[in-house]
Amino acid sequence: MSKSALPRRGLLVGTAATVIGWNTAGRTWAVSTDQGAPGPAATQDAVAALPRLDGSLVTDPTSLTRFAGDFGHLVTAAPRAVLRPGSVRDITAVVGFARRHRIPVAMNGQSGGGETAELESHSNYGQAAAPGGIAIDARGLDRVLAVTPGRAVVEAGVTWAQLTDAALARGWMPPCLTDYLHLSVGGTLSVGGIGSGVQRHGLQADTVESVDVVTGTGRLVTASATSNRQLFEAVLAGGGQAGIIVRATLRLVPARERALVFTLFYDDLAAYLGDQERIMAERRFDLQAGEVVRNAEGTAWRYKIEAVAHYDGGTPPDRGTLLRGLRCAPGETTVTDQSARDYAFRVDGFAAYLKATGLWSQPKPWLSLFLPASTARAFVREATALLTPADLGAGILLLYPYTTATLTRPLAVMPDAPVGWHFDLLSFPAPGADTAAMLRRNRHLYERAVALGGKRYLIGAIPGMTPTDWRRHYGARWAAATAAKHRYDPAGILTPGQGIHT
Numbered sequence: 001m002s003k004s005a006l007p008r009r010g011l012l013v014g015t016a017a018t019v020i021g022w023n024t025a026g027r028t029w030a031v032s033t034d035q036g037a038p039g040p041a042a043t044q045d046a047v048a049a050l051p052r053l054d055g056s057l058v059t060d061p062t063s064l065t066r067f068a069g070d071f072g073h074l075v076t077a078a079p080r081a082v083l084r085p086g087s088v089r090d091i092t093a094v095v096g097f098a099r100r101h102r103i104p105v106a107m108n109g110q111s112g113g114g115e116t117a118e119l120e121s122h123s124n125y126g127q128a129a130a131p132g133g134i135a136i137d138a139r140g141l142d143r144v145l146a147v148t149p150g151r152a153v154v155e156a157g158v159t160w161a162q163l164t165d166a167a168l169a170r171g172w173m174p175p176c177l178t179d180y181l182h183l184s185v186g187g188t189l190s191v192g193g194i195g196s197g198v199q200r201h202g203l204q205a206d207t208v209e210s211v212d213v214v215t216g217t218g219r220l221v222t223a224s225a226t227s228n229r230q231l232f233e234a235v236l237a238g239g240g241q242a243g244i245i246v247r248a249t250l251r252l253v254p255a256r257e258r259a260l261v262f263t264l265f266y267d268d269l270a271a272y273l274g275d276q277e278r279i280m281a282e283r284r285f286d287l288q289a290g291e292v293v294r295n296a297e298g299t300a301w302r303y304k305i306e307a308v309a310h311y312d313g314g315t316p317p318d319r320g321t322l323l324r325g326l327r328c329a330p331g332e333t334t335v336t337d338q339s340a341r342d343y344a345f346r347v348d349g350f351a352a353y354l355k356a357t358g359l360w361s362q363p364k365p366w367l368s369l370f371l372p373a374s375t376a377r378a379f380v381r382e383a384t385a386l387l388t389p390a391d392l393g394a395g396i397l398l399l400y401p402y403t404t405a406t407l408t409r410p411l412a413v414m415p416d417a418p419v420g421w422h423f424d425l426l427s428f429p430a431p432g433a434d435t436a437a438m439l440r441r442n443r444h445l446y447e448r449a450v451a452l453g454g455k456r457y458l459i460g461a462i463p464g465m466t467p468t469d470w471r472r473h474y475g476a477r478w479a480a481a482t483a484a485k486h487r488y489d490p491a492g493i494l495t496p497g498q499g500i501h502t
Contacts, residue, residue: 017032019057019081021047022101029059029081049215051093051194054086055140067108067135072124072461073363074435077131077497079104085140088212088220088246089470094134095244096218099491105131105216106495107244109157109184122183124366125461127239129497138184138289141246145171148415149381151209156186156245160204161252164344172252173340177202179289180207180347188243192237194422196289196308199280205236213243220246230257234484237412239458240495241481242488256286256310258328259343260317264305266329267295271327272303273377276401279307284322286310292380294389301384310340350496357378359394359428365438367425367445368457372417373401375452379423383445386470391427398424410477413455423449424457458498470500 017031024046042166050057060082068078080103085093098105108121108128121128129135138157144166145153152172154163161181166470167173176197185204189211193204201207210224213235221243223232234242262285266272276290287308295302303427305328309317314360319335354360371379380399387397400483401421404414414420425442429435439461455473456462485492485501492501 005246017059019050019059021049022097022103023047024101026103029057034246048097048392051097053083053090053359055084055090056086057081057083057094057134066110067121067137068129070123070126070128072119072126072366073361074124074365074439074461075129076128077126077129078135079130079135081134083134083136083140085136088141088214090140091136091214091244091246092218092220094136095214095216095493098134098493099216099218102491103493104130104496105136105244105396106130106133106240106492106497107136107138107156107186107190109138109187112377122187123182124234124364124459126493126497127458127461128187131496133493133496136244138186141186145247147252152250152252153247154185154186154250155247156189158185159183160185160188161345164341167252168255168341171255173255173344174204175207175251176204177344178204180351181345182351184349185248185250188237189236189245189248190240192407192409194457196287196306196400198233198402198406198422199288200283200286200406201253201281202408202413203237205409205412208236209249209251211235211245211249212247213245215243216491216494220427230480230484231488233410233480234488236409237458238481238484239411239500241498241500242484242494244494253473256340256471257312258316259287259338259340260308260309260311260319261315261338261343262305262307262309262319262322263334263336264307265332266305266328268327269303269308269377269380272305273373273401273421275326275328276305277373279305279326280401280403280419284309288400289398292384292397292399294392298389301387308343354394354428357394361434362429362431363433364395364427364429365424365435365442365461366427367422367442367462368448368460369423369449369454370414370457371421371423371449371452371454372415373419373421374417375454376423379449379454381450382448383423386441386445387425390429390433391441393427393429393433395426395428398422398426411474411481413474413477415453415455417453422457465499467502 019029021030063082068076141155141157143155147170152294159182178195189205285307289306291304394448404420
């Protein structure tokens with residue numbers, strides 16, 4: 001029997017001590033043992049009984065340790081309990097309970113390659129942490145509920161890998177995928193979710209038709225562009241501040257069979273930027289990304305376009321037409337023809353290498369920024385003059401354009417420009433790297449980006465973010481973000497690790 005066919009209750013693992021309530025005087029969990037004897041906290045006065053759950057609330061050291069860290073391995077912030085939900089009702093009950101007792105709560109995707117040992121939050125710098133509070137394990141909500149023509153309904157803990165395969169089996173595909181697919185739907189929608197389909201389809205958050213959300217008051221609300229719109233706009237790319245996404249209805253597009261993948265190299269930054277913007281404006285390719293890479297001698301940075309033209313069997317698109325007029329380095333262009341699914345899952349092999357070498361579990365001071373096209377060249381020149389091969393390690397530095405009009409979610413704050421550039425330093429430094437210095441570098445580059453009209457993407461590790469920084473980041477949208485926080489999370493318990501509303 002497959003995991004998805006098992007009863008939810010059968011997937012939950014018991015622990016030696018059962019949480020029975022919250023000691024309001026000592027602000028600790030009251031527990032009882034399997035033998036029925038009360039734990040120490042249960043003997044104290046003023047214990048508020050925990051609501052009945054279909055799943056379980058656990059406090060064992062193994063669970064707390066797993067949820068204390070994240071993919072970045074830069075900060076540790078342990079919760080006091082982990083909710084392994086057996087239903088959406090569990091989340092509404094626990095969030096309502098947490099609101100009454102001022103206990104922090106955060107949903108945690110706990111994604112990964114599929115093996116238990118690899119499952120971990122892919123947030124960075126403690127953003128999905130619930131220090132001293134309750135971490136909700138999104139894996140308790142991991143069902144693809146429906147795939148119909150043009151649409152999918154999924155629970156928030158479903159990964160994009162799961163959804164991609166479920167959709168492909170019916171001839172459909174998510175229009176915008178992150179490079180690494182083993183991330184939870186709820187997690188990427190909460191920060192935006194960007195990938196090489198952004199030029200055509202926007203962020204993953206832009207492909208959402210509706211969401212079911214548990215607000216900070218413990219209410220389950222369905223929100224869309226036409227119903228409960230304030231909440232809809234507050235949770236998509238909102239950093240988990242106004243509610244916890246538990247279910248989403250997503251747009252799908254017809255699947256294509258093949259992917260013709262072009263790799264072009266540039267030594268001149270101006271030519272690279274110009275060609276990227278040209279092929280985007282002319283809509284030559286279905287997917288479009290790019291990287292800053294080292295040259296073969298390791299002495300300088302150069303630039304790479306990766307662009308994909310999809311097709312269905314038969315004759316592939318004409319290569320000469322797709323490449324006409326581009327100023328890439330002669331004689332270095334490569335073209336590969338592969339299945340569309342293989343291309344979608346292309347990063348799995350790279351991830352396997354990083355895991356095998358131990359780099360996957362090292363600290364990762366990532367930096368993700370959005371820049372206006374008018375200053376992108378100046379910023380990239382300054383950044384590449386500062387960065388060394390050690391800063392990148394075994395990682396990648398993404399650099400590609402998008403049109404800001406394609407991104408429609410208000411809290412996915414973008415530069416005030418028609419065209420933006422995504423600068424995404426996904427470093428995998430060697431063991432022993434000076435991550436403190438790298439975090440200081442991130443802060444410096446963030447300040448430079450802001451001075452040049454840029455914005456941050458929430459997944460990055462930027463130290464020292466202050467209330468002033470966040471107000472500056474949101475600009476004219478700060479009032480709406482604050483109003484939504486006060487309305488939907490009046491106790492201020494949701495996703496404190498972001499540090500946005502403090």
